[in-house]
Amino acid sequence: MVMKTQVSNSTSASGTILILGGTGKTGRRVAERLREQAVPVRIASRNSVRSPFDWNDSSTWGGALAGVESVYINYAPDLAIPGATETIQEFVNYAVNSNVRRLVLLSGRGEEEAQHCEQIVQESGLEWTVVRASWFSQNFSEGEFREMVLNGAITLPVAEIPEPFVDVDDIADVAVAALTEDHHNGEVYEVTGPRMLTFRETAQELSRAVGREVTFIPVPKQDFLAGARDSGAPEEIVWLLNYLFETVLDGRNAYISDGVQRALGRQPRDFAVYAEDAALAGAWSM
Numbered sequence: 001m002v003m004k005t006q007v008s009n010s011t012s013a014s015g016t017i018l019i020l021g022g023t024g025k026t027g028r029r030v031a032e033r034l035r036e037q038a039v040p041v042r043i044a045s046r047n048s049v050r051s052p053f054d055w056n057d058s059s060t061w062g063g064a065l066a067g068v069e070s071v072y073i074n075y076a077p078d079l080a081i082p083g084a085t086e087t088i089q090e091f092v093n094y095a096v097n098s099n100v101r102r103l104v105l106l107s108g109r110g111e112e113e114a115q116h117c118e119q120i121v122q123e124s125g126l127e128w129t130v131v132r133a134s135w136f137s138q139n140f141s142e143g144e145f146r147e148m149v150l151n152g153a154i155t156l157p158v159a160e161i162p163e164p165f166v167d168v169d170d171i172a173d174v175a176v177a178a179l180t181e182d183h184h185n186g187e188v189y190e191v192t193g194p195r196m197l198t199f200r201e202t203a204q205e206l207s208r209a210v211g212r213e214v215t216f217i218p219v220p221k222q223d224f225l226a227g228a229r230d231s232g233a234p235e236e237i238v239w240l241l242n243y244l245f246e247t248v249l250d251g252r253n254a255y256i257s258d259g260v261q262r263a264l265g266r267q268p269r270d271f272a273v274y275a276e277d278a279a280l281a282g283a284w285s286m
Helices: 025-036 058-065 084-097 112-122 146-151 168-180 199-210 221-230 235-248 259-264 271-280
Strands: 016-020 041-044 068-073 102-108 127-133 153-156 187-191 215-218
Touching: 016 025, 016 058, 025 041, 025 168, 041 058, 058 068, 058 084, 068 084, 068 168, 084 112, 102 112, 102 168, 112 127, 127 168, 146 153, 153 199, 168 187, 168 259, 187 259, 199 215, 199 271, 221 235
Parallel strands: 016 041, 016 068, 068 102, 102 127, 127 187, 153 215
Antiparallel strands: none
16 A cells, blocks of 8 residues: 655755756756755766766665665666666665655656556655656657657657657656655656647647658658667667557557646646747757
8 A cells, every 4th residue: 555654745855865867858957956946966877976876786876875865766768677676676775774755756657667666666665756757848859859850750650649748847847846845745746748749740840840841750660670779779778669669659648647737736838839949949950
């Protein structure tokens, strides 16, 4: 049974917050917002000199957790990867033994493995919040699909299944609230954008924002995966891409959730607003 720790509704952040994945799409934004609030932040990563952290090397976890009050858990590359559940369980045990007070887990919608990881966090005995996100809008400007936009064609093995793409800035705002405010304890915030779009419709929105045509071209999944291998993607990433397109994008996530509204009291950012802002910032400058 999932237990909620009873706490007050006051803002409570005072101790150091550990950001795992602090240089990635969400972690970087979470760290920036916390620093703006003068909250002590520790960014841990494999390349960090001050706070080295490697999910595959538990000997690096103790130092990263020492003296930390709260942790933003952003598991890379994805909670669906085989072995992630066991790793999260081991890490949560470390966190408990390190006297961590609060965990905020970034999770994914429609992933059974991610839900197992959520349960581990929920049953830890610590304060917890789960931020369960849909597909990131920023995948088109900061991630895997940026080159496709630059090349004018989004080529993916996906049918006309709609997805409520979420802006990573909204995810960061929800995560920061959960890390710094007590009344988010025990909440699962399923965060999405305000409307659903097919990948063909996202191409149309991107065309308007970029000022040149971006088309959507469906391709056979095996051709897509072969292309990923040929471009040098690690086999773990190829496996994940196959999983996402075969499982997560089967229509199970074709609905809008109210996590942003419940956590922040405002509407989530629309994909068109994201695309316009990203274009103005030079995300797709040639």
